[in-house]
Amino acid sequence: xxxxxxxxxxxxxxxxxxxxxxxxxxxxxxxxxxxxxxxxxxxxxxxxxxxxxxxxxxxxxxxxxxxxxxxxxxxxxxxxxxxxxxxxxxxxxxxxxxxxxxxxxxxxxxxxxxxxxxxxxxxxxxxxxxxxxxxxxxxxxxxxxxxxxxxxxxxxxxxxxxxxxxxxxxxxxxxxxxxxxxxxxxxxxxxxxxxxxxxxxxxxxxxxxxxxxxx
Ligand code: TMP
Numbered sequence: 241x242x243x244x245x246x247x248x249x250x251x252x253x254x255x256x257x258x259x260x261x262x263x264x265x266x267x268x269x270x271x272x273x274x275x276x277x278x279x280x281x282x283x284x285x286x287x288x289x290x291x292x293x294x295x296x297x298x299x300x301x302x303x304x305x306x307x308x309x310x311x312x313x314x315x316x317x318x319x320x321x322x323x324x325x326x327x328x329x330x331x332x333x334x335x336x337x338x339x340x341x342x343x344x345x346x347x348x349x350x351x352x353x354x355x356x357x358x359x360x361x362x363x364x365x366x367x368x369x370x371x372x373x374x375x376x377x378x379x380x381x382x383x384x385x386x387x388x389x390x391x392x393x394x395x396x397x398x399x400x401x402x403x404x405x406x407x408x409x410x411x412x413x414x415x416x417x418x419x420x421x422x423x424x425x426x427x428x429x430x431x432x433x434x435x436x437x438x439x440x441x442x443x444x445x446x447x448x449x450x451x452x453x454x455x
Pocket of ligand 1: 287343345351352398
């Protein structure tokens with residue numbers, strides 16, 4: 241782990257996991273956290289909306305209210321995000337942790353920007369004006385042609401309750417925006433351990449590049 245000129249296990253990295261529901265994000269984050277810990281890295285795991293007490297309250301509000309104006313939905317989630325960045329993510333990065341977050345600004349571009357029709361550039365502009373604001377080092381998009389395994393759409397999630405047609409639009413939007421924003425797409429409908437291996441490889445390669453750039 242110790243390399244010439246520095247210790248790779250102390251390089252902070254902000255990694256975001258994205259994708260439509262039912263592609264194994266939460267499971268993979270657990271596997272990745274376990275593997276990184278085994279390899280000697282310090283990790284913090286969090287999620288959006290959520291990650292702070294206020295964020296978890298906002299999560300419940302957003303998930304339960306199906307009739308919010310798109311911009312209200314965006315600003316509630318963005319408010320939770322500002323607290324999350326300032327109180328959880330940035331402090332952990334300052335201590336040299338790898339921060340693994342289940343959803344972040346890419347979700348706002350996909351769900352509020354496209355699904356809710358605000359516009360990707362409009363959402364991006366609002367995010368960029370917020371303070372604190374933070375760009376992920378690495379966005380990993382888990383992709384599958386269909387929801388994986390025993391996944392069933394929840395009637396209590398305002399996007400999932402629209403079923404497979406919304407799901408397909410979410411998937412396509414992730415693929416399109418990945419090309420525009422340089423997100424890394426990982427095939428998720430494979431043996432779980434192969435998916436985890438690819439995620440770990442992407443993270444460690446990014447850490448190595450970051451370390452070289454910072455030397
Ligand atoms: P999940 O954590 O179970 O995936 O649920 C989070 C829900 O919140 C999901 O439907 C996507 C939605 N969401 C947005 O609409 N915009 C966002 O910026 C984020 C982070 C999540």
